[in-house]
Amino acid sequence: MSELLVIIQIAGRRCALSAHDVKSVIEIGTITPVPRAPDFIAGITALRSQALTVIDCRRALGLGAGDKPTDDRAAVVASGGHAYALMVDAIEDITTATSEAGQVPGGFGPEWSRVARGMIETMTGPALLIDLAALIAGPDAVRSEIEAAA
Amino acid sequence: MDDLLAEFIAETREMLEASGGEIVAWEADPGDRARLDTIFRFVHTVKGNCGFFDFPRLASLSHAAEDALADCRAGRREPDRALVSAVLAIIDRIAHMVDAIEAGEEFPEGGDEALIAALDAAPEAADTTETPLHAPASALIERGEDAAGPATRRADNLAAQRTIRLPVELLDRVMSGVSDMVLARNDLAHRLRQAGNQPTIDGPFERLTAILSDVRDAITRMRMQRIETLFGALPRLVRDLSAELGKQVMVDLDGGDVELDREMIETIRDPLTHLIRNAIDHGIEAPAARLASGKREIGMLAIAARQSGNTIAIVIRDDGRGLDEERISAKAIATGLITPAERAAMSRDKLVNLIFEPGFSTAETVSSVSGRGVGLDVVRQNLEKVGGSIKVSSVPGEGTQFTLQIPLTLSIIAGLTVEVGTQRFAIPQGYVEEIVQASPEALELTRMGETALITFRGNRIPCLMLADVLGLEGRDARRDLTLVLLRLASGDLFALVVERIHSHGDLVVKPLAPAVMKSGLYAGSTLLDDGQPVLLLDVTNIAALHDLVSDGRSRVLQPLDDEAAGPVAAAPRAMLFADFAGRRMAVRLELVQRIETASASAIDRSAARPRVVIEGQILPLVGLPDTPLASDKLRLLRLGDGACELLHAVRAVEDAVELTEALVAVPEDPLIEAMTLVDGQPVALIDAHELFARHGEAPLAAPGARPRCALPDSDWARTILAPLVTAAGYDIVIGDSTDSDVVTILSEDVFEAAEALGRVPVGPVIRLRDHPEDRTGGATIYRYDRDGLLAALAAARHARIAGGLRP
Structure with a gap:
């Protein structure tokens, strides 16, 4: 209930990450592109002596790059033993959840449903709670799963 | 020694050490309940552990002590000094026995009963006991001299036993922490270089570097595990397999003390098991068949590990029937790996190595032991994943030998950094066979359909x-190509065209996120000195994505070099180039470390001999034209004799050639070893001995390792003199120095004062005078005599180098 959340914006939507997952917020320096990697991987960047994989969250949702600029800060998260930097529209605030994540009638739309754990009420209004692993897996993950199942 | 036994001994020791303080305290106050409990626990544990081993004496001693102490704990008996003495005597005895067990010695018979009896007799004998039964408790703890027991303790033995057990995750965290520290240091080094010379920071920084490299070595050793841990399970595996298959196999393990990265041991566990299964199932014959062919009934399986440099070779050899050439070729032809014509041209060695090709398995019947669908191709694949390789050789009727080559460690590898587009990438050095720079015409770059070929x-x-x-x-492909020739573990060679070669060095490799790994192009990431991820x-x-990995077919199309090289190998190879005087020259290829490109600004002609700065090192440069350079880039050959390096400026690099024609000595020119003909044209071969004798000097690393020069602490010295001294290749030290390595520059009057006081600096001294005219007969240099100063500095430095080279 009183889980701490980091509120971010992706493609103009208010989203929430569990503060437990967010290691730090950094200024993004030079990003080294990774040729032939999926397009949602913006590249790798150095945090102190670590290499972070930079995820373009809009593309990771499968929404396309959009024309709005992204925040020059990125949220550093860890998933599956690897560290990632999330490129988002904006990093807003840290707040407290006031409800459990729940579904809304009509759903969130296919792209969002894939990465959303549900809507969560916070002290500063509702936000979409993001499933980090699903976001980082990228838009192709579902497709390949379906292919594998078929 | 048995692992379990070693554990028992280590644990008993640990407890003895930990309860040492308790024993002393209990002796002082036998009524102390907490101490009593501790000592009770100790003898109780020893008694319990003895149950696993056949140590009746240890068991009866600890049992008796436990009984007596249990009585005290239950209040049936009051602990008095006599009882304490008796218990301590038993603990003492236990310690000696453990020592004897470890050393594999027999502990002298007798004496136990007296000790046990002392426990019971204690109440009555309490007042009469004059001589203590045990050594003073303090001696027991210090483990110094032996006072009571017949066995002597061995101090070195104890020191070796000081080990602790750690969770593996903690170890991993420390390791990755140290890797990070190395990277952070590299980053800092880069920034310090940018900020220029700062003697106050450079010193501590050098120290940090040295400490860090020590720590890294120690950590690398922590990662290492004896291959014994892998070998330990093999005798049992071999026994079970041979029993199952009705064969008799003896296993011979060698080199168990070779150490290998923990992860690497896990990686080779399956391949090794697979090869052993194969050897027993297919290699070694049934006893009857062995006897029939005049062999011993019992088959021999030898597994040996050897370390050579940065790799470990593991050899698995059996004395079985050997690989069946005919069956392999029949199978290879049947599966379309090779054509009958190719088969005819193949050597046995090449043919047997086909068994590593995907989908190849000669086993006609799938037995329960081997041939369960996992072929040798998977074994090879797994080894190649970690940069290893495998090959096989076999003599019919005599046996088969598999040789595995694996790198020592996974996470720190030597790598080459290359540039393409505007981005840099790293290539593991192990694959790099050669670096070539030449025009597309010289390499006969042709495109066959979509595939490009070069001729080299x-x-x-x-x-x-x-x-x-x-x-x-x-980039535009019409310009000179920079090629990296890469030799795959399978023996295939291919060329990778890059735009620039940057540097090589140790790379700390970090894993990449799965989504990046999926592209199949990258094995990891690393940070360069400047902190950029690469x-x-x-x-x-x-290579596999581009179908360049041999599938048998491609292998026969190209002459395998060990066959092609045969008679020609004797011819010396040389690098052919044109120098600035327009002559065609050659230098033996073994000397050429690399081809460098330097900008004209990196060349320093201030001293008597020109020098050039390459990657932060100042190296001697020969072969420069007397006239100013026409272009701002200069092509250089980096030559090395193992210890020193120097650079030879060239107008154009032509090619690496074999010197097949006769070498004609040229006694009149000492710098030329011989003249010879290449393609009918005369070529002068450089005399390397003379070249290094004249111009070679050990490389001087940029900050830190450079010679130091102490300057007077004055504004004039700092602003006018220091830049000149720095440019001459020195690091500046302000003020006095007591180091004999340091060249000191002093004004004449200060020197005289110092001389009068008997405090002349220990190192070489350059004395400056304020007036142009010399009144000291050459012992001083006018302070604005630039050439004189440079000459003196160069002389001092050469004296230092010469001194440094003395053993």
Whole structure:
């Protein structure tokens, strides 16, 4: 209930990450592109002596790059033993959840449903709670799963 | 010694050490309940552990002590000094026995009963006991001299036993922490270089570097595990397998003390098991068949590990029937790996190595032991994944030998950094066979359909453009090509066209996120000195993606070099180039470390001999034209004799050639070893001995390792003198120095004062005078005599180098 959340914006939507997952917020320096990697991987960047994989969250949702600029800060998260930097529209605030994540009638739309754990009420209004692993897996993950199942 | 037994001894020791303080305290106050409990626990544990081993004496001693102490704990008996003495005597005895067990010695008979009796007799004998039964408790703890027991303790033995057990995760965290520290240090080094010389920071920084490299060595050793841990399970495996298959096999293990990265041991566990299964199932014959062919009934399986440099070789040899050439070739032809014509041209050695090709398995019947669908191709694949290789050789009727080559460690590898587009990438050094720089015409770059081929030393070699592989904007291909020739573990050679070669060095490789790994092009990432992340190319996979990995077919198309090289190998190879005087010259290829390109600004002609700065090192430069350079880039050959390096300026690098024609000595020119003909044209071969004798000097690393020069602490010295001294290749130290390595520059009057006081600096001294005219007969230099100063500094430095080279 009183889980701490980091509120971010992706493609103009208010989203929430569990503060437990967010290691730090950094200024993004030079990003080294990774040729032939999926397009949602913006590249790798150095945090102190670590290499972070930079995820373009809009593309990771499968929404396309959009024309709005992204925040020059990125949220550093860890998933599956690897560290990632999330490129988002904006990093807003840290707040407290006031409800459990729940579904809304009509759903969130296919792209969002894939990465959303549900809507969560916070002290500063509702936000979409993001499933980090699903976001980082990228838009192709579902497709390949379906292919594998078929 | 048995692992379990070692554990028992270590644990008993640990407890003895930990309860040492308790024993002393209990002796002082036998009524102390907490101490009593501790000592009770100790004898209780020893008694319990003895149950696993056959140590009746240890068991009866600890049992008796436990009984007596249990009585005290239950309040049936009051602990008095006599009881304490008796218990301590038993503990003492236990310690000695453990020592004897460890040393594998027999503990002298007798004496136990007296000790046990002392426990019971204690109440009555309490007042009469004059001589203590046990050594003073303090002696027991210090483990110094032996006072009571017949066995003597061995101090060195104890020191070796000081080990602790750690969770593996903690170890991993420390390791990755140290890797990070190395990277952070590299970053800091880069920034310090940018900020220029700062003597106050450089000193501590050098120290940090040295400490860090020590720590890294220690950590690397922590990662290491004896291959014994892997070998330990093999005798049992061999026994079970041979019993199952009705064969008799003896296993001979050698080199168990070779150490290997923990992760690497896990990686080779399955391949090794697989090969052993194969050897017993297919290699070694049934006893009757062995006897029939005049062999011993019992088959021999020898497994040996050897370390050579940065790799470990593991050899698995059996004395079985050997690989069946005919069956392999029949199978290879049947599966379309080779054609009958190719088969006819193949040597046995090449043929047997086909068994590593995908989908190849000669076992006609799938037994429960081997041949369960996992072929040798998987074994090879797994080894190649970690940069290893495997090959097989076999003599019919005599046996088969598999040789595995594996790198020592996974996470720190030597790598080469290359540039393409505007991006840098790293290539594991192990694959790099050679670096070539030449024009497309010289390499006969041709495109066969979609595939590019180059011709190098008479072989057509497939060629990949790294820019194309990565989908980057490449450069115009009409200019000179920089090729990295890569030799895959399978023996295949291919060329990778890059735009620039940057540097090579140790790379700390970090894993990449799964989504990046999926591209199949990268094996990891690493950070360069300047903190930029760089992707490490997965060479094997890139080759596989472009169908460059041998599938038997491609292997026969190209002459395998060990066959092609045969008679020609004796001819010396040389690098052919044109010098600035327009002559065609050659230098023996073994001397050529690399081809460098330097900008004209990196060349320093201030001293008597020109020098050039390459990657932060100041190296001697020969072969420069007397006239100013026409272009701002200069092509250089980096020559090395193992200890010193120097650079030879060249107008154009032509090619590496074999000197097949006769070498004609040229006594009149000491710098020329011989003249010879290459393609009918005369070529002068440089005399390397003379060249290094005249110009060679050990490389002087940029800050830190450079010679130091102490300057007077004055504004004039700092602003006018210091830059000149720095330019001459010195690091500046302000003020006095007591180090004999340091060249000291002093004004004449200060020197005289110091001389009068008997405090002349220990190192070489350069004395400056304020007036142009010399009144000291050459012992001083006018302070604005630039040439004189440089000459003196150069002389001092050469004296230092000469001194440094003395053993």
